[in-house]
Amino acid sequence: MDLRQIEYIIKIADEHSITRAAEQLYISQSGLNQQLLKLEKELGQPLFHRNKYDLRLTEAGSIYVECGRKILQLKKEAYSRIYDIAGNHSGTLRIGLAPERGTTMFLNIYSDFHTMFPGITIEPSEINVKKQLAMLSKDYLDLGFSTVSEEDKVPNIEFVHVGYENILLGIPRSHPLAAYANPPYEAYATIDLSLFKDDAFILMSKDSTLRRVIDPLFHKAGFVPKILFETANNRTLYTMVKTNMGCTLIPETHAKEQEDVAYFLLPDRPQWEMTITYHKDHYISKPIEYFIKLVQNYWSR
Incomplete structure (x- = not known):
């Protein structure tokens, strides 16, 4: 399986649209459509039900996307573990922040994080808790910081207590x-x-x-x-x-x-409870561990 092709199909599945997926992937709509048609020909099965308004996964498409997400996550975990062994951390950490309080916290702890891991680029976004949890489930975020109620807690996400x-x-x-x-x-x-x-x-x-x-x-x-x-x-x-x-x-x-x-x-x-969240099945790298520690120390003050 081509990793780039996997990313393309997952993006189409999440957006239910080749047009919107192409815009986010910064490729042409026709180019993305050709990639999809090529893969469907190779598999001998359509991956999407097509109608005028959107695309929905077929049974074969659901299998492809489910396994594709696992493959991409395994690649990321392999790199993270090797970086932890080598002590040569690089890459991107995608973090969802609770609006207002999350940004203030991030500005206070970023300098310490960057000093410890200068090779890590952080991509912070202000996102509400429902969207954070959905993005964590689909591996569009590595970490979330939010305030939650008990009914927000879902089984596949780990909620690390920060404070009340x-x-x-x-x-x-x-x-x-x-x-x-x-x-x-x-x-x-x-x-x-x-x-x-x-x-x-x-x-x-x-x-x-x-x-x-x-x-x-x-x-x-x-x-x-x-x-x-x-x-x-x-x-x-x-x-x-x-x-x-x-x-x-x-x-x-x-x-x-x-x-x-x-x-x-x-x-x-x-x-209400302040928490750090991440996908339960994912490897927690040393940069992520350190970021969690900084968050906990910030709120303990």
């Missing part, structure tokens, strides 16, 4: 109940969420991991929140709260603007 993070209630300092908050930058006081049933809330978007953590909190508090605004950005949460537009539930890392926003712990101490 509190989810805080944030309200404007002008709010009457802010009188029960501690002064800025002191330990957080605790308050019951049910006291805010008449307030408007600014929350993360419905499909976010954070919503899977906080939506049950409202149910337990006995009310459906009045949602004024939904966003994918934690900065938007505290910015809108400090301008007196409503209340929010926000990860502690992003609890900023404490002069204008009062933060509380909730009685149940809701948290």
Whole structure:
């Protein structure tokens, strides 16, 4: 099997399109189509069901792609093991980072990693947890860093615990109940969420991991929140709260603007887990081990 040809067929399978696959592979559409037709002629079997809108794998195609992914991973593992023996590490490390917090962390640890492994090029991308897990499963990422809920954990991915993070209630300092908050930058006081049933809330978007953590909190508090605004950005949460537009539930890392926003712990101490993720069946090279160590040390501080 030609390794480049394997990469071509896998990309077509993932994109369900020769056109999109060709764009990502930086080759012509006609050239990629010829590669596919050549392989199908060699195998005596079509690899894709073709229709006007997309391509879907046949039974033979599914077998080819499944085995092809394993072959490419075995090649990568062989190189990684040899590099570990020789101490001459090179190549690319593809890392998925949780938006916002992941990028800040990466900027703080990259210098140490590059000093230890100057021959490794890191390709970081800000990606949400669902997409990270899908990309890890298909070997488009080597590592992921994200915050997860228990329902995010899937069997074929290893979740290395990094730490837990509190989810805080944030309200404007002008709010009457802010009188029960501690002064800025002191330990957080605790308050019951049910006291805010008449307030408007600014929350993360419905499909976010954070919503899977906080939506049950409202149910337990006995009310459906009045949602004024939904966003994918934690900065938007505290910015809108400090301008007196409503209340929010926000990860502690992003609890900023404490002069204008009062933060509380909730009685149940809701948290989510920060993790490093990788495919369970894959070899963990020394550069990957070191990157994981740097992440754990960063959050332990």
